[in-house]
Amino acid sequence: MSVEIKEVKSKKELKQFVKFNIELYKDCPYHVPGIIEEEMVTLSRDKNPAFELCETIYFLALRDNRIVGRIAGIINRKSNEIWKQNHARFGFVDFIDDKEVVDALFAAVENWAKSKGMNAVHGPMGFTDLDQEGMLVEGFDQLATMATIYNYPYYPVHLERLGYVKDQDWHEFKIYIPEKTPEKHERIAEIVKAKHGLKVMKFTRTKDIMPYVQQIFDTLNKAYTPLYGFVPLTQKQIDYYVKMYIPMLRLDLVTLIIREADDAVIGFGITLPSLSEAMKKAKGSLFPFGFIHLLKALKTKPKVVDLYLIGVLPEYQNKGVNALIFNDLIPIYRSLGVEYGESNPELETNSAVQAQWDYFKREHHKTRRAFIKELK
Known part of the structure; x- marks a missing residue:
């Protein structure tokens, strides 16, 4: 036919x-x-x-x-x-x-x-x-x-x-969680905090992170601007994503890096428990029972986490801020029993991002591609 x-x-x-x-x-x-x-x-x-x-x-x-x-x-x-x-x-x-x-x-x-x-x-x-x-x-x-x-x-x-x-x-990589934070991360984290006047900020209530949400997206826009195909999000798009994603955050798995002098967000790490199995059980629908699977996955101790979004302002990149983020998150992962994190897609040309995994056991397990065709 x-x-x-x-x-x-x-x-x-x-x-x-x-x-x-x-x-x-x-x-x-x-x-x-x-x-x-x-x-x-x-x-x-x-x-x-x-x-x-x-x-x-x-x-x-x-x-x-x-x-x-x-x-x-x-x-x-x-x-x-x-x-x-x-x-x-x-x-x-x-x-x-x-x-x-x-x-x-x-x-x-x-x-x-x-x-x-x-x-x-x-x-x-x-x-x-x-x-x-x-x-x-x-x-x-x-x-x-x-x-x-x-x-x-x-x-x-x-x-x-x-x-x-x-x-x-x-x-994409599986990043295996080490038994303890690499000593170099700990050392770099302390140096970076002192040199640049930075602090790690954590939250226990959604309403407490809300004053920083706009800055998180502003940092994302600046950090991701050089990346393939990226277009800075408009304010309406930011508002749209805030409404969609902020309620999903597992706050113990969110780390903000703040400049103490002006309370500015200069870096962030947003990770989530893997929702893959929960979404398979939901079969595409939140109702009548799909949301239960998702809520359970968000609240229980995960074996796998998704490294969903990590961003650092351009002027602070390659200065050890990523080490500061993971110096905070690794002990939390260990306490939850996390075995590995999914890096999610990283451009193969972005050697600086992939270099952050040099101190971890990692496995390159997926490759994905953007294809192009010239039209005649």
């Missing part, structure tokens, strides 16, 4: 778009489903403030009235302006292992991109750097994290067949 490409226009079709990923991977032990309600918000033009900067289109591939693939086309106008390029992105892409389906999906996005005057398509990427990005090319037998994409091994094979090539890779 031939493949029909259908543009998503209704809320019902958007829900089908979101649920296809869950249905395609329902028997895969490594896939971690998202939450349908949250993804609907992310993809909704009237709810996600990223649409102030982005133009998008969603396609479903159908065969005999059955959904067999999906893809989003995204143009981030601010990204193109910052990076001085004329690129469209593809993202939220899934498909069965079928040449005709894949060809039809990518032809739809490429033709749309050309109609908008774009000269290349790259991805998978989302609206912002906090969306999932990067197609898995190594580590197909590893459990995904909440923050990352899982895809079958045939995905990159099809992209290469279509003429997509590597644009950027991210590496």
